[in-house]
Amino acid sequence: MSANTTYVIAGGGLAAARAAETLREEGFDGTVVVLAAEHHLPYERPVLSKGFMLGEKDLASATVLPLDWWDEHDVDLRTGALVTALDPVARTVTLADGTAVSYDRLLVATGSRARRLDVPGADLDGVHTLRDREDAAAIRAALTTKRPVVVVGAGWIGLEVAAAARAAGCDVTVIEPAEQPLLRVMGPTVGALFADLHRAHGVDLRLGTEVDRITGTDGVVTAVRTADGDEIAAACVVVGIGADPQVDWAIAAGLAGDGAVDVDAALRTSDPTIFAAGDVAAVDHPVLEGRVRVEHWANAQNTGPAAARSMLDQDVSFDRLPYFFTDQYDLGMEYVGHLEDATSAEVVLRGDVSELAYVAFWLVDGVVRAAMHVNQWDDGVEPLKPLIGTRVPPERLADPGVALTDLAD
Ligand SMILES: Cc1cc2nc3c(=O)[nH]c(=O)nc-3n(C[C@H](O)[C@H](O)[C@H](O)COP(=O)(O)OP(=O)(O)OC[C@H]3O[C@@H](n4cnc5c(N)ncnc54)[C@H](O)[C@@H]3O)c2cc1C
Missing domain, CATH: 3.50.50.60 (FAD/NAD(P)-binding domain)
Known part of the structure; x- marks a missing residue:
């Protein structure tokens, strides 16, 4: 890539930071500009509702890349920079203060905003x-x-x-x-x-x-x-x-998408110079059926680098299965797979539900679409991954006598 090429990343969260990191790791020696609305170094959000909310972790622990990294890698991180408009013909984005920033390639990684309640009193303090x-x-x-x-x-x-x-x-x-x-x-x-x-x-x-x-x-x-x-x-x-993708300005400029930005498996939008990653990207997933948009930490962590490689014209086909985790009281879980709506899926449980030590599988038409383990840290999520998209008889899934690693046979 030419040293006088400019790649701009709109957004300043996990996907944006990982994309910037990957551009440099892959040897891109052009200009990298990250336009981040918040006045912080990019940070991860899961700790906000867990370790930090419990008073066990500080917010510094959530920083993706330390301050030194941005200087050492010559990445121009502009905090407090809110992108408000995109001109895909002129190849510029405009900031709230009127500054126009030109790009050769653009990554949209602006994440989501929390939905607000529309009832009287929703704006009260507290x-x-x-x-x-x-x-x-x-x-x-x-x-x-x-x-x-x-x-x-x-x-x-x-x-x-x-x-x-x-x-x-x-x-x-x-x-x-x-x-x-x-x-x-x-x-x-x-x-x-x-x-x-x-x-x-x-x-x-x-x-x-x-x-x-x-x-x-x-x-x-x-x-x-x-x-x-x-x-x-x-x-x-x-x-x-819930939350909604922050892409009004990108959709208004003509990028395809209905509330999120549609991308192909290479994370490229309907404009070949523009890419999307993280919460905002509705990916034409090569393994799962149809478009998949998830608001998961791992999705931002993995689509950021994948989009960066795609911006560098490497072959990318983003085929990772969605992965999610939560911690509540003494329940820790990991979930893999994807269901738009689990309400009518068949659920198979295996293990001891009352002891918070179990695995759940969701099947649609006999095919395992998603799986979750609760507190099964010896096995973790790895043996569940190969089961997604396969047919396994429910009685086998439920039988603790069959090792998880043997279920795929
Ligand atoms: C409290 C909380 C807890 C969570 N816990 C979990 C969990 O346990 N497990 C899990 O898998 N996922 C969890 N998530 C979801 C996960 O954090 C998100 O999927 C992830 O943050 C998405 O990363 P992102 O980079 O796409 O977007 P974001 O993290 O939202 O970052 C986007 C950034 O872009 C900025 N931005 C927005 N618009 C503009 C603009 N126009 N111009 C410039 N900058 C802009 C935003 O201010 C933000 O800083 C949690 C989310 C929250 C909020």
């Missing part, structure tokens, strides 16, 4: 979403007061915050419109196991209802009212109702 370091610091500070917490949404982030809030000694109520936590991704059977876990730790789980309004005094939250008419005291409300 009502939070959780996406960045500042959100996490504010919620953690609220937890240390041990005053009541209401979590809206029983998804991963909501449940992790609920667990941290219980550990901090807060009364915790979780409000979820679906009949079980994590319903779409885990289905009703495993969703119910997570419900049991949280109830066993003293969480007041209100399922099948939603928030009607949030009330407060002097601009500060005091309670959440449900659609059922219940009034739940709250000094802190954490809204965890």
